[in-house]
Amino acid sequence: MTGTGTGPPKRDTYRHGDLRRALVEAGTDLARGGGPDAVVLREATRRAGVAPSAAYRHFADRRALLGAVCSAAQAALAVAMEGELAKVPNRGDPATRARARLRAVGTGYLRFAWAEPGLFRAAFSASEDLRDAASPARAGEGGLTPFQILAAALDGLVEAGVLPRERRPGAEFLAWSAAHGLAMLLIDGPLRGLDPVQARDVGRRLLDMVEQGL
Amino acid sequence: MTGTGTGPPKRDTYRHGDLRRALVEAGTDLARGGGPDAVVLREATRRAGVAPSAAYRHFADRRALLGAVCSAAQAALAVAMEGELAKVPNRGDPATRARARLRAVGTGYLRFAWAEPGLFRAAFSASEDLRDAASPARAGEGGLTPFQILAAALDGLVEAGVLPRERRPGAEFLAWSAAHGLAMLLIDGPLRGLDPVQARDVGRRLLDMVEQGL
DNA sequence: TGTACATCAGTGAACGCGCGTTCACTGATGTAC
DNA sequence: TGTACATCAGTGAACGCGCGTTCACTGATGTAC
Numbered sequence: 001m002t003g004t005g006t007g008p009p010k011r012d013t014y015r016h017g018d019l020r021r022a023l024v025e026a027g028t029d030l031a032r033g034g035g036p037d038a039v040v041l042r043e044a045t046r047r048a049g050v051a052p053s054a055a056y057r058h059f060a061d062r063r064a065l066l067g068a069v070c071s072a073a074q075a076a077l078a079v080a081m082e083g084e085l086a087k088v089p090n091r092g093d094p095a096t097r098a099r100a101r102l103r104a105v106g107t108g109y110l111r112f113a114w115a116e117p118g119l120f121r122a123a124f125s126a127s128e129d130l131r132d133a134a135s136p137a138r139a140g141e142g143g144l145t146p147f148q149i150l151a152a153a154l155d156g157l158v159e160a161g162v163l164p165r166e167r168r169p170g171a172e173f174l175a176w177s178a179a180h181g182l183a184m185l186l187i188d189g190p191l192r193g194l195d196p197v198q199a200r201d202v203g204r205r206l207l208d209m210v211e212q213g214l
Numbered sequence: 215m216t217g218t219g220t221g222p223p224k225r226d227t228y229r230h231g232d233l234r235r236a237l238v239e240a241g242t243d244l245a246r247g248g249g250p251d252a253v254v255l256r257e258a259t260r261r262a263g264v265a266p267s268a269a270y271r272h273f274a275d276r277r278a279l280l281g282a283v284c285s286a287a288q289a290a291l292a293v294a295m296e297g298e299l300a301k302v303p304n305r306g307d308p309a310t311r312a313r314a315r316l317r318a319v320g321t322g323y324l325r326f327a328w329a330e331p332g333l334f335r336a337a338f339s340a341s342e343d344l345r346d347a348a349s350p351a352r353a354g355e356g357g358l359t360p361f362q363i364l365a366a367a368l369d370g371l372v373e374a375g376v377l378p379r380e381r382r383p384g385a386e387f388l389a390w391s392a393a394h395g396l397a398m399l400l401i402d403g404p405l406r407g408l409d410p411v412q413a414r415d416v417g418r419r420l421l422d423m424v425e426q427g428l
Numbered sequence: 429t430g431t432a433c434a435t436c437a438g439t440g441a442a443c444g445c446g447c448g449t450t451c452a453c454t455g456a457t458g459t460a461c
Numbered sequence: 462t463g464t465a466c467a468t469c470a471g472t473g474a475a476c477g478c479g480c481g482t483t484c485a486c487t488g489a490t491g492t493a494c
Contacts, residue, residue, distance in 0.1 A: 014456050015470060037251075042447065053450080054471045062448065124398075129407040147404070173396070173405065173416050174423050180403070181395025182387070184338075189394070190361070191387065193343040202387050209388050213427025228489050229437060256480065267482080268438045276481065 011049050020058040022048040027069040028119070035118045036125035039066050066126060071137035073123035077112050078140030081149050084108030098160035099211060102153045106179050106207045109146070113183035114199060120183065150176060163214060171214055178210050225263050234272040236262040241283040242333070249332045250339035253280050280340060285351035287337035291326050292354030295363050298322030312374035313425060316367045320393050320421045323360070327397035328413060334397065364390060377428060385428055392424050 016022065026047035030038045041062045045052045059065045084104040088097065113120040123146075132138070133147040144152065154171050157163040163171065185191040186199055194202070230236065240261035244252045255276045259266045273279045298318040302311065327334040337360075346352070347361040358366065368385050371377040377385065399405040400413055408416070 014454085014472090019470080040447075041449090050470095051472050052448080053473080056449075057470055124403050130404050133404055170416060170419065173399070174392075174420050177396035177399055177420055178388075178392045178423075179395065180399060181393065181397075182391035183395075184398055185387070185391055185394060189338050190344050190347055202384060205384065206388050206391055209392075209427035210423070211427070213423030213425070228439090228487085233437075254480075255482090265439050266480095267440080267484085270482075271437055 016048070016050060016054075019048060019050060019054060022050075023055055023058060023065060024068045024072055027065055028072050028122075031069050031073060031122035032116060032118045035121040036066060036070075038118065039069050039122065041065055063126075066122075068137075070122055070124075070126035071135065073119045074138035074146060075140060076116070076119060077109070077123050077146045078138065078142075078144060078149060080112035080115075081105055081108035081146055082140045082142050082144075084111065085149070085153075094160040095162050098153075098156040098162055101156055102175070102211070103207050105150050105153045106175065106210065107203070109179045110183055110186075110203045110206075113187055114196075117187035120187065124180075147172065147176075157214075167214065174214060175210050178206055182206050230262070230264060230268075233262060233264060233268060236264075237269055237272060237279060238282045238286055241279055242286050242336075245283050245287060245336035246330060246332045249335040250280060250284075252332065253283050253336065255279055277340075280336075282351075284336055284338075284340035285349065287333045288352035288360060289354060290330070290333060291323070291337050291360045292352065292356075292358060292363060294326035294329075295319055295322035295360055296354045296356050298325065299363070299367075308374040309376050312367075312370040312376055315370055316389070316425070317421050319364050319367045320389065320424065321417070323393045324397055324400075324417045324420075327401055328410075331401035334401065338394075361386065361390075371428075381428065388428060389424050392420055396420050 023044050026044040027039045029047070030040065030043060039062075041055055041059075042052045044065065045055050048054075055065065059068070081104075084107050085101060088100045088104050090097070092100075130147075133145055135145065136143070138145040140146075140149070142149075150172050154163065154168060154175065158165050158168050182191075182203065186194065191199075191202070237258050240258040241253045243261070244254060244257060253276075255269055255273075256266045258279065259269050262268075269279065273282070295318075298321050299315060302314045302318050304311070306314075344361075347359055349359065350357070352359040354360075354363070356363075364386050368377065368382060368389065372379050372382050396405075396417065400408065400416075405413075405416070
């Protein structure tokens with residue numbers, strides 16, 4: 001962290017100090033504003049106060065930078081989900097508590113998508129498959145990725161006897177689909193015009209549906 | 215339709231004849247291959263065998279062309295959904311028939327997304343809101359848009375006494391979210407690697423969940 | 429039926445733009461002696 | 462503690478690219494007489 005922090009991109013040293021991190025942060029800001037397409041290598045270097053070619057000391061190409069931004073976005077999503085989970089009181093009977101935890105996971109997911117649409121889209125932009133879903137770079141403070149947080153909540157539902165064990169396998173894809181679809185329709189799609197109250201309502205009803213339907 | 219049909223872009227006349235349609239078709243082919251970002255004005259004119267500037271006789275700018283492609287993609291989606299609906303037998307009691315029709319709508323949606331991922335993404339690319347969801351340019355052969363087809367299926371569920379009337383309002387957003395989310399995860403997201411059999415299975419289970427949870 | 433003319437769809441050359449990427453370089457840093 | 466040197470992070474100029482868009486034009490078509 002050289003220079004004047006988040007001020008102008010002027011540096012006092014020839015070396016940057018932590019350019020890789022600075023580029024990921026700049027890229028993340030760009031994604032925040034305009035989604036994955038807005039992650040432009042040259043603009044990231046500009047914001048870091050560095051020549052465009054300097055980026056190639058830390059990333060093989062633009063795709064690699066976007067991949068790092070994608071991981072950062074997933075980590076931010078995980079943090080949002082953890083934050084919602086932390087609000088769930090520890091009292092009450094295990095069944096209602098397990099249900100509340102699943103709802104919290106879904107609420108965190110939807111809230112993040114609503115509050116940070118660009119970042120949310122970036123989180124799902126890089127070509128990843130399920131193997132990447134466990135990468136530590138995508139984890140929140142608790143060390144779990146969004147996908148793992150959801151899985152844990154569903155496991156809790158089984159342990160509490162709410163979800164029959166035989167319906168557990170693959171359940172994350174169903175719950176995930178519902179939340180993801182609503183998120184996409186709300187931020188990018190035909191439901192974009194909804195006001196926050198309507199959005200919250202339809203979110204609640206969606207989570208009801210998942211709870212009933214799983 | 216001048217020249218040799220779908221052959222090389224050589225024309226024998228100065229006038230094209232139906233350039234607007236040709237550009238939308240070329241743009242749709244581009245979207246089919248690479249989603250909305252692949253709808254490149256210059257490439258569309260190239261495929262139509264025409265100078266780039268000719269496009270401006272028919273579209274104000276690239277966005278307008280993309281909008282037309284988006285409508286065409288939605289119409290194709292509507293046709294796919296209609297096709298699945300047509301398979302539902304007309305016999306049986308009204309309740310199971312209404313349920314089957316909703317499933318058919320969902321199946322058509324998911325099948326289209328799976329078979330035509332680029333077109334599917336293009337269908338939801340243009341900035342539209344719910345008012346556009348009724349535009350005739352997006353309708354299938356039955357004159358209904360995808361959204362309207364879904365709404366009709368849900369109305370049928372109410373009429374058959376399967377869905378309580380008070381839960382009908384807004385139900386399209388819930389069903390739509392579930393299907394849309396799975397579609398996105400399957401074509402663009404972490405579920406991309408699934409083979410067709412797995413994809414079909416998770417699709418069925420998702421529709422089960424919607425049926426149970428609505 | 430033939431001719432003059434208005435229309436307007438398509439031409440072709442040019443524009444500025446910003447991008448990702450390369451390459452030979454420079455100079456700050458840390459290490460070996 | 463001081464000096465020589467290897468390392469390698471960042472420089473700066475340049476590249477080719479394809480894009481969207483503009484503009485004055487040209488020539489096929491259809492209409493009026």
